[in-house]
Amino acid sequence: xxxxxxxxxxxxxxxxxxxxxxxxxxxxxxxxxxxxxxxxxxxxxxxxxxxxxxxxxxxxxxxxxxxxxxxxxxxxxxxxxxxxxxxxxxxxxxxxxxxxxxxxxxxxxxxxxxxxxxxxxxxxxxxxxxxxxxxxxxxxxxxxxxxxxxxxxxxxxxxxxxxxxxxxxxxxxxxxxxxxxxxxxxxxxxxxxxxxxxxxxxxxxxxxxxxxxxxxxxxxxxxxxxxxxxxxxxxxxxxxxxxxxxxxxxxxxxxxxxxxxxxxxxxxxxxxxxxxxxxxxxxxxxxxxxxxxxxxxxxxxxxxxxxxxxxxxxxxxxxxxxxxxxxxxxxxxxxxxxxxxxxxxxxxxxxxxxxxxxxxxxxxxxxxxxxxxxxxxxxxxxxxxxxxxxxxxxxxxxxxxxxxxxxxxxxxxxxxxxxxxxxxxxxxxxxxxx
Amino acid sequence: xxxxxxxxxxxxxxxxxxxxxxxxxxxxxxxxxxxxxxxxxxxxxxxxxxxxxxxxxxxxxxxxxxxxxxxxxxxxxxxxxxxxxxxxxxxxxxxxxxxxxxxxxxxxxxxxxxxxxxxxxxxxxxxxxxxxxxxxxxxxxxxxxxxxxxxxxxxxxxxxxxxxxxxxxxxxxxxxxxxxxxxxxxxxxxxxxxxxxxxxxxxxxxxxxxxxxxxxxxxxxxxxxxxxxxxxxxxxxxxxxxxxxxxxxxxxxxxxxxxxxxxxxxxxxxxxxxxxxxxxxxxxxxxxxxxxxxxxxxxxxxxxxxxxxxxxxxxxxxxxxxxxxxxxxxxxxxxxxxxxxxxxxxxxxxxxxxxxxxxxxxxxxxxxxxxxxxxxxxxxxxxxxxxxxxxxxxxxxxxxxxxxxxxxxxxxxxxxxxxxxxxxxxxxxxxxxxxxxxxxxxxxxxxxxxxxxxxxxxxxxxxxxxxxxxxxxxxxxxxxxxxxxx
Numbered sequence: 001x002x003x004x005x006x007x008x009x010x011x012x013x014x015x016x017x018x019x020x021x022x023x024x025x026x027x028x029x030x031x032x033x034x035x036x037x038x039x040x041x042x043x044x045x046x047x048x049x050x051x052x053x054x055x056x057x058x059x060x061x062x063x064x065x066x067x068x069x070x071x072x073x074x075x076x077x078x079x080x081x082x083x084x085x086x087x088x089x090x091x092x093x094x095x096x097x098x099x100x101x102x103x104x105x106x107x108x109x110x111x112x113x114x115x116x117x118x119x120x121x122x123x124x125x126x127x128x129x130x131x132x133x134x135x136x137x138x139x140x141x142x143x144x145x146x147x148x149x150x151x152x153x154x155x156x157x158x159x160x161x162x163x164x165x166x167x168x169x170x171x172x173x174x175x176x177x178x179x180x181x182x183x184x185x186x187x188x189x190x191x192x193x194x195x196x197x198x199x200x201x202x203x204x205x206x207x208x209x210x211x212x213x214x215x216x217x218x219x220x221x222x223x224x225x226x227x228x229x230x231x232x233x234x235x236x237x238x239x240x241x242x243x244x245x246x247x248x249x250x251x252x253x254x255x256x257x258x259x260x261x262x263x264x265x266x267x268x269x270x271x272x273x274x275x276x277x278x279x280x281x282x283x284x285x286x287x288x289x290x291x292x293x294x295x296x297x298x299x300x301x302x303x304x305x306x307x308x309x310x311x312x313x314x315x316x317x318x319x320x321x322x323x324x325x326x327x328x329x330x331x332x333x334x335x336x337x338x339x340x341x342x343x344x345x346x347x348x349x350x351x352x353x354x355x356x357x358x359x360x361x362x363x364x365x366x367x368x369x370x371x372x373x374x375x376x377x378x379x380x381x382x383x384x385x386x387x388x389x390x391x392x393x394x395x396x397x398x399x400x401x402x403x404x405x406x407x408x409x410x411x412x413x414x415x416x417x418x419x420x421x422x423x424x425x426x427x428x429x430x431x432x433x434x
Numbered sequence: 435x436x437x438x439x440x441x442x443x444x445x446x447x448x449x450x451x452x453x454x455x456x457x458x459x460x461x462x463x464x465x466x467x468x469x470x471x472x473x474x475x476x477x478x479x480x481x482x483x484x485x486x487x488x489x490x491x492x493x494x495x496x497x498x499x500x501x502x503x504x505x506x507x508x509x510x511x512x513x514x515x516x517x518x519x520x521x522x523x524x525x526x527x528x529x530x531x532x533x534x535x536x537x538x539x540x541x542x543x544x545x546x547x548x549x550x551x552x553x554x555x556x557x558x559x560x561x562x563x564x565x566x567x568x569x570x571x572x573x574x575x576x577x578x579x580x581x582x583x584x585x586x587x588x589x590x591x592x593x594x595x596x597x598x599x600x601x602x603x604x605x606x607x608x609x610x611x612x613x614x615x616x617x618x619x620x621x622x623x624x625x626x627x628x629x630x631x632x633x634x635x636x637x638x639x640x641x642x643x644x645x646x647x648x649x650x651x652x653x654x655x656x657x658x659x660x661x662x663x664x665x666x667x668x669x670x671x672x673x674x675x676x677x678x679x680x681x682x683x684x685x686x687x688x689x690x691x692x693x694x695x696x697x698x699x700x701x702x703x704x705x706x707x708x709x710x711x712x713x714x715x716x717x718x719x720x721x722x723x724x725x726x727x728x729x730x731x732x733x734x735x736x737x738x739x740x741x742x743x744x745x746x747x748x749x750x751x752x753x754x755x756x757x758x759x760x761x762x763x764x765x766x767x768x769x770x771x772x773x774x775x776x777x778x779x780x781x782x783x784x785x786x787x788x789x790x791x792x793x794x795x796x797x798x799x800x801x802x803x804x805x806x807x808x809x810x811x812x813x814x815x816x817x818x819x820x821x822x823x824x825x826x827x828x829x830x831x832x833x834x835x836x837x838x839x840x841x842x843x844x845x846x847x848x849x850x851x852x853x854x855x856x857x858x859x860x861x862x863x864x865x866x867x868x869x870x871x872x873x874x875x876x877x878x879x880x881x882x883x884x885x886x887x888x889x890x891x892x893x894x895x896x897x898x899x900x901x902x903x904x905x906x907x908x909x910x911x912x913x914x915x916x917x918x919x920x
Contacts, residue, residue: 105553158629159646181646185630192633196643220639221604 009382011359012058017082020381021075023388023403025352026413031071033178033420034088050110052089052096054347055081064089065096084356087347109345114160114182114190116197117348118146120171122335128260128268135171137374141255143173144370146334150175151367153197157222158182164419165365167378169355173365174348178423187343194341199223199333219325223333253298256331263297266290272300275327278320281307351416354381363412364419379408460535462582463523464567464574466663467670471540480544481690486518487541488694491562496892498561499864500871502884508569510890515569517889523575547687548694550675555695560671564664571656583655588662589631593624593649601649604642608651623652631665632657696813717763719772725762727845729903731869731896732824733815734758735842741776751821752790756797757809761897766798811895812866825865832857839872846876869893873903880906 009016035048048070055063055078063081068074078086090112094102120127120135120143129138147165154160154177162178185193256262263269269289276282285307289300308324311317340346353362359380365373384407391406404413460469475483493514497507515521521538522531542563549559571579598605606615609622629648635641635657641648650658717725726738737755741747747755752773759769773794777786792801799806815823828835836853852875859868870892874881886892887902 156645157643159644181628181630189630189633192637195637196639221607221642222639224607 009359009385011354011381012084012356014058014082016381016385017058017084017354018079019385019388020354021078021082024384024407024409025075025078026404026416027071027075027078029413029417029420030350030352031074033416033423036178036183036423047091050091050093050095052092052347053350054087054089055083056085056087057081058084065099067096085353086350088350089347090344109343111183112344114177114185114193115341115346115348116150116175116177116194117168117337117340118143118150118173118175118334119168119337122337125271126256126260126262126331128262128264135375137376138259139171140373140375141259141371142332144373145255145332147173147175147365147367147370150197150334153222158193162419162423163367164351164416165367165370166351166362167360167365167373167375168349169353169360169362169378170358171375174351174362176348176351178419190344191342194336194338197334198336198338199329200335219322223325223329252328252332257296257298257301261297262331263300264294266293268297269293269300272304272327275323275330276304276320277323278311278316281311281320352412361409361412363409364415366415384409460532460539461524462585463521463531463535463578464570464582465535465539465542466586466666467539467542468666469539470543471536475540477686477690479540480687483537483541484544484548484690484694486537487545489518490514490566491545491559492894493890493892494562494565495558496864496867496870496886497890498565499859499862499867500884502890506884506890507565508572510884511566511569512573513889514891521570523578525575525578544691545694546671546674547678548691550671550678551695556668556671556675560664560667563667564660567663568656568660571659583659586662588627588658590625590627590650590658593626598624601642601644604644605649605651608640608642608649625650625652625655625658627658632661634661717768719764719768719775722759722764722772725900725904728907729900731893731899732839732842732872733822734896734900736824736838737821739842745777748820750818752793753797754810754815754818754821756794757807758896758900760798761809762900766795766800769794769798809895809897812869812893815896816865823865823869825860825868826863829860829863832860835860843872843876847878848872848875866893869899873899877903877906880910 011017031048034051049067051067052064053066053068053074055066057063063083066077068077089096090109092099093108093110094106099107120130120139123139123142127139127142130136151163151165154163160177160179160182162182164176164178166174166176168174261268263272269285273282273286276285285300285304288303289295304324308317308320311320340348349362351362351364354360355362359382360375360378361381361384363378387407388403391403404410490511494507494511497510502510519534519538519541520529521534522529524531545559549555574582602619605624606619609615609618626647626649629636629641629643629646632641632648632650635650635654636643636648640654641650643649722738723742726735730738734755737747737751740751741755756769756773759772764772770791773790774786777790795801796803797807810818812823816826824835824838828838836857839848839853839856840850852871856868856871859865859871870886873887873893874883874885884890887898893899
């Protein structure tokens with residue numbers, strides 16, 4: 001692999017983009033996925049051609065309301081425009097390209113996949129390794145946990161199965177849910193789903209962001225489950241051996257206490273103290289910790305647990321237990337960008353686009369292997385083009401049909417194709433049942 | 435005609451056969467309004483049933499705009515319902531419950547026709563109607579409610595014993611028991627519905643979710659019904675909006691429907707007819723100034739102020755203010771005296787006799803068409819280009835509106851601190867709510883927040899505002915007199 005070449009390739013140059021769209025971008029699979037069925041029955045022609053695509057051109061101009069009868073026309077137009085990236089919108093009640101000619105009341109966003117967006121910047125208040133746009137293998141731990149939690153919750157609680165996770169190219173991850181029911185949810189239902197899954201209110205300022213209980217009441221069972229399996233530092237005494245096996249390795253202890261060492265500095269432990277409702281207990285801890293502000297997080301956490309155990313008043317102890325659960329949630333529960341998911345007409349970057357800053361491809365990610373995923377190993381466009389060149393010089397017959405098969409993009413496209421097929425098969429079965 | 439249109443519309447739904455036999459009788463007080471009224475009604479019935487219902491819906495809307503709590507809203511709405519649209523349970527004796535229900539149903543369907551025409555109206559109608567439904571559902575007799583629920587199919591599945599045992603730990607969280615959790619859990623029934631039918635409960639995490647199904651405790655059942663109500667109404671409004679062209683041809687109904695739709699925006703249009711009691715024994719020209727400072731709504735104060743300042747008002751100003759004063763109790767002679775005096779220093783008196791006398795007499799029904807014109811209501815003032823509702827006209831320049839409010843009302847207790855609340859309502863285009871709030875603030879001694887012009891009614895007519903204000907003053911004077919005489 002000619003890795004050296006991706007340094008001098010500009011991922012926003014016309015030439016690069018044109019080659020990428022012409023030879024590598026999986027338009028066919030994109031069509032198969034968004035059209036939800038290979039047969040062009042009357043009903044289904046209203047899917048892909050009614051779908052909005054929005055382009056960000058290289059000069060940052062933004063073109064909305066494009067639509068195409070099929071992948072072939074779309075590819076042609078994309079190669080003509082060579083946008084630096086493009087986004088997928090909803091299926092409207094009319095073809096988006098006709099927006100100006102149809103009456104506004106007849107132009108409504110009707111359906112779209114349910115999407116979720118998790119962005120590393122929402123973790124800035126708690127991550128200690130990087131900030132802003134940077135990301136490293138260490139802070140990917142937050143994303144990994146978020147993906148595992150959301151993936152489990154959505155499959156188990158909402159019963160959806162067609163989940164596609166896509167790396168956003170730099171520091172975040174997107175989720176597309178294509179189940180028929182999800183595809184047809186109204187905005188109200190989407191909002192309900194997001195609110196149900198949202199525990200942490202996003203914002204820059206530190207302080208308590210979790211408010212999920214009614215007064216002194218216990219956590220809802222699904223969140224209790226989260227505390228139990230993802231944060232066994234709290235539950236270690238209560239978890240039976242069978243449950244403990246299920247507990248996922250990289251838990252709150254590992255990520256927050258060891259790896260990120262969130263309370264290892266004065267600023268870090270002050271944040272923790274601000275979340276403790278018991279003022280006396282907090283001031284005792286502050287006194288202790290101010291003498292050794294750099295002691296590791298897990299020691300501080302244990303000291304806090306000891307303090308809680310020593311509380312005489314049963315109510316105060318319960319109160320602190322609840323506060324601890326809230327702290328677990330605040331530090332390890334997924335932080336969602338809720339606005340993205342609430343409305344059908346929100347646009348989200350399409351899979352397999354190139355991130356203009358990093359040059360990395362927005363590739364699908366297997367949620368079961370999310371912990372092994374390393375953002376720095378995702379192929380960049382420069383690397384892919386170099387691979388193409390190498391493959392092209394080896395066999396000169398110029399067969400371009402399987403270009404993507406010759407590069408390291410192959411496994412990702414295979415994964416995407418498989419996903420597109422799964423969305424399809426279900427659809428056909430559904431149609432037969434009618 | 436109405437029947438024809440209705441039938442055409444609902445034929446799509448099938449079952450036209452039994453419809454012909456329908457006489458509007460229903461066995462329950464609550465209704466999901468799935469059967470349209472298919473009997474003959476007079477145009478008058480058509481209008482009054484809708485107007486009465488509209489009063490209630492408008493009150494519900496303004497309750498929401500004024501941030502009334504659920505209990506307050508409920509109370510206010512029930513008072514209004516009792517006044518305009520009583521709906522008694524089967525057990526009520528000596529009352530024609532069927533007639534009440536027919537009126538309820540008819541009003542609902544007429545308003546559907548009026549409010550199906552735009553997305554905005556549909557949305558507001560659904561919200562107000564479902565609030566009304568909720569209030570009625572909550573206050574319904576529990577046996578009748580049970581029977582009503584059993585008569586409908588809401589697609590819910592009972593959770594079996596085994597399933598309940600399987601998710602015992604999770605489900606227990608959702609029942610509240612102060613003493614014995616195990617028995618409480620045993621007694622509580624759970625229903626399974628697709629989560630999409632009850633987004634509000636899901637959003638608040640009030641149900642247990644598994645595999646796309648929500649496990650709803652029996653006491654949260656109401657939520658399923660509310661959403662079913664909303665869902666059905668929305669679908670019905672969509673269908674109505676597609677079929678509305680059939681009614682559009684009827685020239686008798688169209689103006690009524692237009693008016694109703696408009697009325698939702700400004701509260702119910704009311705032609706305020708002053709009874710002698712409320713305004714006392716008529717007023718004289720000299721009293722207008724002091725009355726204005728104490729009892730007039732902002733729109734009329736503004737006119738009075740500019741009349742004082744410029745010794746003149748333009749045509750529409752004269753028209754609106756003149757009619758307002760007439761209804762307030764200014765007789766024709768006093769009116770001419772008032773206007774002559776007000777214009778003194780402005781245009782000469784010859785000009786007055788020539789140009790304005792006729793107009794004043796005309797507005798009293800003494801000239802020309804001899805029509806006794808009613809005073810303009812809030813709705814009309816909203817759409818007036820000149821001398822209309824100041825809350826609306828000054829919406830674009832909040833500073834001017836604020837200084838107008840302060841200069842007009844500060845003597846009556848309006849302070850700078852009250853302004854943000856009023857301006858927020860103006861911004862929401864709830865002008866009548868803003869006006870009502872001003873009334874409450876300036877009559878804080880006898881009116882509590884949320885009471886409006888009595889029983890929570892909001893301002894729909896400037897004369898209603900003034901009459902109520904005068905009435906309140908009288909009441910407090912009388913009570914003082916009583917104390918003094920004791």
